[in-house]
Amino acid sequence: xxxxxxxxxxxxxxxxxxxxxxxxxxxxxxxxxYGDGLRKDVLAxxxxxxGNWDITLAExxxxxxxxxxxxxxxxxxxxxxxxxxxxxxxxxxxxxxQYDMDLDSAMVVLPLSLGEGYRNSSxxxxxxxSCSIADAFELTGTxxxxxxxxxxxxxxxxxxxxxxxxxxDVLWHTPIGGYLSAGGVSYQTKLDALDYDHSWSRxxxxxxxxxxxxxxxxxxxxxxxxxxxxxxxxSGSGLPDRFTARLxxxxxxxxxxxxxxxxxxxxxxxxxxxxxxxxxxxxxxRFKFGGWGxxxxxxxxxxxxxxxxxxxxLGELEGRIGLYGGISALVTGKLWYGPSSVAxxxxxxxxxxxxxxxxFRMQNGLNTFLVFEREASNLSPNDVWGRIxxxxxxxxxxx
Amino acid sequence: MxxxxxxxxxxxxxxxxxxxxxxxxxxxxxxxxASRCIGCGECEEVCPYGxxxxxxxxxxxxxxxxxxxxxxxxxxxxxxxx
Numbered sequence: 071x072x073x074x075x076x077x078x079x080x081x082x083x084x085x086x087x088x089x090x091x092x093x094x095x096x097x098x099x100x101x102x103x104y105g106d107g108l109r110k111d112v113l114a115x116x117x118x119x120x121g122n123w124d125i126t127l128a129e130x131x132x133x134x135x136x137x138x139x140x141x142x143x144x145x146x147x148x149x150x151x152x153x154x155x156x157x158x159x160x161x162x163x164x165x166x167x168q169y170d171m172d173l174d175s176a177m178v179v180l181p182l183s184l185g186e187g188y189r190n191s192s193x194x195x196x197x198x199x200s201c202s203i204a205d206a207f208e209l210t211g212t213x214x215x216x217x218x219x220x221x222x223x224x225x226x227x228x229x230x231x232x233x234x235x236x237x238x239d240v241l242w243h244t245p246i247g248g249y250l251s252a253g254g255v256s257y258q259t260k261l262d263a264l265d266y267d268h269s270w271s272r273x274x275x276x277x278x279x280x281x282x283x284x285x286x287x288x289x290x291x292x293x294x295x296x297x298x299x300x301x302x303x304x305s306g307s308g309l310p311d312r313f314t315a316r317l318x319x320x321x322x323x324x325x326x327x328x329x330x331x332x333x334x335x336x337x338x339x340x341x342x343x344x345x346x347x348x349x350x351x352x353x354x355x356r357f358k359f360g361g362w363g364x365x366x367x368x369x370x371x372x373x374x375x376x377x378x379x380x381x382x383x384l385g386e387l388e389g390r391i392g393l394y395g396g397i398s399a400l401v402t403g404k405l406w407y408g409p410s411s412v413a414x415x416x417x418x419x420x421x422x423x424x425x426x427x428x429x430f431r432m433q434n435g436l437n438t439f440l441v442f443e444r445e446a447s448n449l450s451p452n453d454v455w456g457r458i459x460x461x462x463x464x465x466x467x468x469x
Numbered sequence: 470m471x472x473x474x475x476x477x478x479x480x481x482x483x484x485x486x487x488x489x490x491x492x493x494x495x496x497x498x499x500x501x502x503a504s505r506c507i508g509c510g511e512c513e514e515v516c517p518y519g520x521x522x523x524x525x526x527x528x529x530x531x532x533x534x535x536x537x538x539x540x541x542x543x544x545x546x547x548x549x550x551x
Contacts, residue, residue: 131515144514178519181534189519216522231519233531247510257531270533299498304518304536312498336500348500348551376551378500380539384548406548417487 082108096461100138104458107138115151123156125149133173139455141413145189147178160202168194178220178416180231181304184264185222187229192218201316206245210253211238222264229263239274239405248279270301285323296410310338312347323355348378363392365431381418400441414450422446427459435466499535499542503527505549512541512550 094113101107115128130149171380175188196214205207218231239253256271264416276295289298293316301310316335321329331354336347354372361367369389376382389401402425410419425443508526516543520534521541528550542550 144511147514178516179536181518214524218519258532259531268533270531272470299532299535304534309498309532314500318504332504334500334502338498347498350500350502350551352505371505374548376548378541378551379537380551382542382548382551409542411538411540411543414473429547 088124088403089116089117090119090467091463092463092467094461094463094465096459098457098459100140100143100455100457101212102136102139102455104456106135108135109133109144110135122158124343126153127151127282130153138451139452145202146173147171147176148173162200164198164200166194166198168196170194174176175221176310178218180222180261180264181219181259184261184266187220187222189231190219190221192216206239206243208243209238210241212236212255220261229261232260232262234258234260246279247282251276253453268302270299272300273298289318289320291318293318294315308341309438310340310345313339314347326358328356328358330356348376350374350376361392361398363394363398364396365392365429367392367398380409382406384408390429396433398429398431398438399430400425400427402426402441402443412449415448419448425457425459435464437461437463439464472519498532499530499537500551501528501530502549502551505547507547507549509546511544513548515540 072427092113092115094111096111096113098109098111099105099107102107110131110133111217112131113128115126117124117126128151130151132144133146134144141391146427148171151166152168156163170192172189172191175190177186178189180187192215194214196212198210198212200208200210213236214234216235217231218233220229220231222229225445235255235257237253237255239251241249241251243249252273253271254271256269258269259265260267274295274297276293278291278293280289280291293314295314295316297312297314299311301309305311314334316332316334318332319330321331325331332350332352334348334350336349338345340346348443352372352374354370356368356370358366358368367390369391370387372384372386372388374382374384383406385405387401387403389399391399391401402423404421404423406421406423408418410417412419423443423445425441427441429437429439431437438461440458443457443459445455446456480537481537484534506540508523508528510523510528513523517538517540518532518536520536521528522531523529528541530550
């Protein structure tokens with residue numbers, strides 16, 4: 071991969087092609103003692119562009135430290151993603167290759183209670199072909215293969231866990247401002263050594279409409295989707311068909327205040343019964359203002375309520391206030407209630423987070439930020455703890 | 470605030486209250502809101518069943534492998550899974 075990167079760089083210099091690179095390092099501690107439970111995430115990549123093609127190479131390296139207040143289930147892994155997009159008139163071809171290497175063999179539960187195993191690495195090639203016809207029709211087809219290298223704990227058998235998926239859809243932009251779409255996807259999961267071979271598929275038919283006759287500064291869109299599932303869940307029960315209706319609205323209350331509201335309600339159809347499916351209600355209000363620095367300032371307040379077989383409630387505050395030049399103050403706050411996998415919380419817990427920090431965006435594309443956060447949750451005995459989030463990024467193309 | 474805006478916000482509030490009174494409902498499939506998902510991959514990392522993968526910036530849940538352990542719901546920083 072290293073030699074490939076060098077080769078691409080040489081091609082860039084030789085032929086004066088477009089070249090964009092970036093590096094981002096984020097670190098998050100999650101503990102009373104700052105530094106314990108440190109999660110480090112390093113992203114690096116570049117994009118090479120030609121006349122009708124581009125190539126993107128991205129590397130993501132993630133490690134998670136011990137000693138956090140909450141037990142971490144996160145994997146330590148390195149992910150390499152190579153993607154290209156080539157356009158021939160109305161036809162676009164998009165090959166991808168992703169290699170994911172586990173740095174300390176992450177544990178996974180094998181399907182059908184076949185025991186546990188360690189995942190060592192995975193390889194994922196994919197190909198997407200899309201075509202637009204006469205501006206109004208779009209056709210897309212995708213094939214994806216996911217091969218996971220698994221070492222089973224119980225049987226001392228090394229096995230390959232593969233998933234093959236292929237699907238496609240056709241989209242029609244109707245002349246009156248709506249759209250109609252039909253598509254489907256099919257997945258097959260196989261673990262050869264454990265004799266596991268299951269598949270499921272889904273066919274979607276959806277329609278949406280965005281009327282243009284509403285009062286100024288109002289956007290309203292409605293969508294309806296019907297999904298037919300074929301397959302079984304992990305317990306052997308059939309997957310239900312699902313109808314989902316969504317309503318989204320954006321209203322500019324004032325010149326610099328935007329309110330975004332979304333509702334979604336699903337209904338599930340089993341063989342002989344119909345049940346209410348998941349419900350979602352969300353609202354987001356954004357207030358933009360000039361501030362005192364060169365970076366645009368904004369404060370966003372959002373809330374969400376969902377009901378499915380679990381309930382979640384989320385209230386969030388995010389603010390970036392320009393202070394001087396590229397220096398901005400960051401403000402964060404979050405109230406969350408939802409299901410908990412932490413022992414002793416009774417299945418649900420609350421999280422209250424409040425924090426603040428500084429961000430510095432330099433003109434050469436270098437960004438850095440540091441945020442101190444205080445989090446409280448109904449845990450015992452450590453129900454309040456501190457956290458530091460920090461990062462450095464270099465995005466020269468953003469200058 | 471225009472009359473239309475007030476009416477719209479009132480209707481939205483009423484709909485939310487009525488829908489919320491229904492309480493938790495049984496369903497075998499998790500939902501992923503693609504408009505909220507930022508593709509950070511935290512759900513994929515915490516899933517012990519290997520049932521989630523991030524494709525083209527959106528998480529995709531395999532309903533055949535999902536055991537509804539709710540770890541992805543708890544881990545998602547955007548509240549995109551429910």
